[in-house]
Amino acid sequence: xxxxxxxxxxxxxxxxxxxxxxxxxxxxxxxxxxxxxxxxxxxxxxxxxxxxxxxxxxxxxxxxxxxxxxxxxxxxxxxxxxxxxxxxxxxxxxxxxxxxxxxxxxxxxxxxxxxxxxxxxxxxxxxxxxxxxxxxxxxxxxxxxxxxxxxxxxxxxxxxxxxxxxxxxxxxxxxxx
Numbered sequence: 001x002x003x004x005x006x007x008x009x010x011x012x013x014x015x016x017x018x019x020x021x022x023x024x025x026x027x028x029x030x031x032x033x034x035x036x037x038x039x040x041x042x043x044x045x046x047x048x049x050x051x052x053x054x055x056x057x058x059x060x061x062x063x064x065x066x067x068x069x070x071x072x073x074x075x076x077x078x079x080x081x082x083x084x085x086x087x088x089x090x091x092x093x094x095x096x097x098x099x100x101x102x103x104x105x106x107x108x109x110x111x112x113x114x115x116x117x118x119x120x121x122x123x124x125x126x127x128x129x130x131x132x133x134x135x136x137x138x139x140x141x142x143x144x145x146x147x148x149x150x151x152x153x154x155x156x157x158x159x160x161x162x163x164x165x166x167x168x169x170x171x172x173x174x175x176x177x
Contacts, residue, residue: 037150038062038080042072042098043087043114048135052085059143069093073101081109083150085142088115099127108157110149112142128161 039061043049046067053063064079066072070093072086084102088095099111110130113120114137124132130149133142 036060036062037082038064039146040064040066040072040075040081040084040086042066042069042084042090042095044068044090045087048087048114055139069095069098069101072098073105076102076106076109081106083146084109084111085114085146086111088113088117088120096123096127099129103128103161107161108154110152110157112145112149114142130157130160 039056041049041052041056041063042065043052044067049065049067053065056063064075064081066075068090069086072084073093075081076084086095086099086102090098095113095115099113102109102111112131112133113124113129114133114135116135118134120132120134130152131145133145
């Protein structure tokens with residue numbers, strides 16, 4: 001198992017309100033070409049969700065925001081998703097239950113767990129998660145990890161889900177003091 005060293009922490013500050021989401025539509029926000037990678041951002045905290053959406057749009061991604069795991073599953077079924085950023089602590093359907101369904105129904109889509117919950121490393125490794133980034137997130141690390149996972153061959157993703165050795169990205173939250 002190869003752990004990738006990661007840099008210092010930075011927090012995004014831009015906040016905006018995305019268009020309302022409904023079960024009947026899956027808005028994907030973007031300002032660039034239709035060929036851009038589609039990212040599903042799943043977080044119940046609107047500040048985190050909006051900040052990530054703004055950041056990723058500015059980086060040229062198309063973004064589908066979801067406020068809980070159930071909505072994420074519906075969006076993943078309605079449109080093609082290339083990568084998922086998934087929080088763990090959410091109402092309606094928690095992150096691990098959502099991960100299990102997403103990875104079963106869309107095994108080639110890499111999933112990055114983004115969480116404030118500590119002590120998730122071994123659970124993430126055994127589940128086959130593409131990466132685990134603890135909040136507050138390091139934005140350059142997030143973007144590099146996304147790029148690495150989007151470029152990853154399908155056989156490596158499947159190997160990780162099957163529990164075979166694969167590269168794993170981990171970033172612990174910074175500690176004061």
